[in-house]
Amino acid sequence: xxxxxxxxxxxxxxxxxxxxxxxxxxxxxxxxxxxxxxxxxxxxxxxxxxxxxxxxxxxxxxxxxxxxxxxxxxxxxxxxxxxxxxxxxxxxxxxxxxxxxxxxxxxxxxxxxxxxxxxxxxxxxxxxxxxxxxxxxxxxxxxxxxxxxxxxxxxxxxxxxxxxxxxxxxxxxxxxxxxxxxxxxxxxxxxxxxxxxxxxxxxxxxxxxxxxxxxxxxxxxxxxxxxxxxxxxxxxxxxxxxxxxxxxxxxxxxxxxxxxxxxxxxxxxxxxxxxxxxxxxxxxxxxxxxxxxxxxxxxxxxxxxxxxxxxxxxxxxxxxxxxxxxxxxxxxxxxxxxxxxxxxxxx
Numbered sequence: 401x402x403x404x405x406x407x408x409x410x411x412x413x414x415x416x417x418x419x420x421x422x423x424x425x426x427x428x429x430x431x432x433x434x435x436x437x438x439x440x441x442x443x444x445x446x447x448x449x450x451x452x453x454x455x456x457x458x459x460x461x462x463x464x465x466x467x468x469x470x471x472x473x474x475x476x477x478x479x480x481x482x483x484x485x486x487x488x489x490x491x492x493x494x495x496x497x498x499x500x501x502x503x504x505x506x507x508x509x510x511x512x513x514x515x516x517x518x519x520x521x522x523x524x525x526x527x528x529x530x531x532x533x534x535x536x537x538x539x540x541x542x543x544x545x546x547x548x549x550x551x552x553x554x555x556x557x558x559x560x561x562x563x564x565x566x567x568x569x570x571x572x573x574x575x576x577x578x579x580x581x582x583x584x585x586x587x588x589x590x591x592x593x594x595x596x597x598x599x600x601x602x603x604x605x606x607x608x609x610x611x612x613x614x615x616x617x618x619x620x621x622x623x624x625x626x627x628x629x630x631x632x633x634x635x636x637x638x639x640x641x642x643x644x645x646x647x648x649x650x651x652x653x654x655x656x657x658x659x660x661x662x663x664x665x666x667x668x669x670x671x672x673x674x675x676x677x678x679x680x681x682x683x684x685x686x687x688x689x690x691x692x693x694x695x696x697x698x699x700x701x702x703x704x705x706x707x708x709x710x711x712x713x714x715x716x717x718x719x720x721x722x723x724x725x726x727x728x729x730x731x732x733x734x735x736x737x738x739x740x741x742x743x744x745x746x747x
Contacts, residue, residue, distance in 0.1 A: 429552045430537040435564040438529035439571045440579035441503040446709050447567060448521050449496060449506045451480045453711060456570045459563035460512060464488040489513070503581065510536070515555070532567065534560045571709070580702035583684040587712065587746065592678035593635060594662045596623045598671045600653040616640055617731055619655035626671055633660045639726040639743075656724075677721045681743045682707055682714075686725070689735050699742045707746065715745035 437444060447453050452475045461467045467486035474480045481495040490513040497518075498507040508519040517538030524531045536556050598619040620638060627634060635658040643652045662673035684706070686699040700723065707714055715721050726741040 428537065428539050430535055431553050431557055431560065432533060432535040433557065433560040433564055434531060434533050435568055436526065436529060436531050437568045437571055439577055440581065441523045441525060441530050442579060442581040443571050443577075443705070443709050444521075444523050444530055444532055444567065445503045445506065446706075447571065448508075450476045450710070451482045451494070451496070452476070453570075453709075454482045454494070456711070457563055457567040458482075458494065459559040459561075459566065460484075460492060460494065460510070461486065461489060462559075462562060494519075532564060534564055536560060574705070574708040576701065576705035576708045578701040578705040580684070580706045583686075583699060583702040583706075585682055585684040585703055585706040588681050588683045588743075590676075590678050590681055590743070593658045593676050594660070595656045595658040595674050595676050596626060596632075596662065596665075596667075596671055597654055597656045597674050598622055600655070602651045602653070615653055616655055616727070619653065620657070620731075622668065623655065623657050623671055626665065626667060627657070627659060630665045632665065634658065635660055637726050637728050639724045641722050641724040643722075677745075679715070679721060680746045682712060682746050683744075684742050686740045686742050687736075688738065699740075700744065703742065703744045707744075713747040715747050719745065721745035 447457060451471050454471070455469065461469065461484050464486040467484045467489060469482060469484045471483075472479070472481040478496055478498055481493060483491075483493045485491050492513055493511045495509040496506065497509045498505075504523050506521045508521070510517050510519050515538060517536055520533075520535045520537070522533040522535075524533070536552075536559075538552065600615050600619055602615060623638075624634075626632075638655060638657040640656070641654040643654075656674070656676065658676065665673060667673060682703045684699050684703050704714075706712070723742070723744045726743060728739040728741060729737065
């Protein structure tokens, strides 16, 4: 009998010690992981600040590739959300609750079933690329949760490492590394419209140097004469398509001005009535020399980098839709101040 009483006392003391020790443990926990990525900060920021790229890097459902994932209608920035249902992982969700400072911080609200918390992704510039820090913070509600918190690093640490490694691989495997932060790239749906177009051809090897602004202005003046003669109204800023034939040293300029109508319009021999190609485009603003956006490191490369980060597919060449530049500044504007919108067709 005495032995039984001593055993009960020992168990009571152990239980009391277990309870007291449990409440002495932290009520909150945080773990953190880091990685360096050789890409501009905007690439990382846009990737993690969008649910549309969720599957490209997130680590929360990697154990079940068959998990059913749904997304909110809003896919970018604060309020965008991804939900998953899995027989292996259970149900969970990820919601972007704050974009923080542009290119610096994104915060995610995580519901992992048995574990809920906040994941923060911080982006710090380096001499080459950025340092990305990913944290997971959670509260331990109840005695048993505090004991489980002792294993938080084991439970979530590998997931953070996997997420960062996937993020690095996805971004660095893309050949497009241009920093598009200042280009203002956006997707835009363009409606087909009636227009007048003049095609000009220049020989790249001729004695007269190539002069895009001059040839463009000549074409515009020719089209504007027809607009005036037919009492038409120009509907939007004019734009220009440039194509090159390197074998024959030929450069072709197609200058186009949208108008209110083309039916019954009297045209000159060199101007034709067309319907412009509509559809989805990636658009970015270019400031400066108007024939420079196609060069490496310039605006078109920034658009290509944006498309790679946002997983936007460009329209194939066979679609017949072309890249073109929309001229926004009036004639006589200095080259350094001339504004152009560059359009690249997307699916």
